[in-house]
């Protein structure tokens with residue numbers, strides 16, 4: 001990830017810290033549910049990004065870097081990995097492409113023993 005200028009770093013940090021503090025007080029929260037069974041018992045398994053020829057994944061079982069990643073012909077993406085308590089897995093992908101950002105939900109099979117991110 002490229003960091004632009006020294007003047008932009010504090011603004012980004014401030015914005016994220018403010019968002020985290022607001023979220024800790026349940027301001028504007030939206031409860032995530034499983035896209036397969038509707039359960040609200042959802043656990044955070046990991047997150048990451050796809051930029052250029054690299055995929056970076058931070059998950060409960062560690063950090064994974066996939067490089068080289070073949071081009072998908074699209075812009076950069078960030079994603080979050082979830083699992084419900086009945087073991088349905090899915091990845092929410094937000095990808096930039098030609099001036100717009102799209103969100104999609106992809107159901108996936110996750111390794112049964114992958115721990116939750118917050119317990120890592």
Ligand SMILES: [Zn+2]
Pocket residue numbers: 034035036037038039084085086087088
């Ligand atoms: Zn489910």
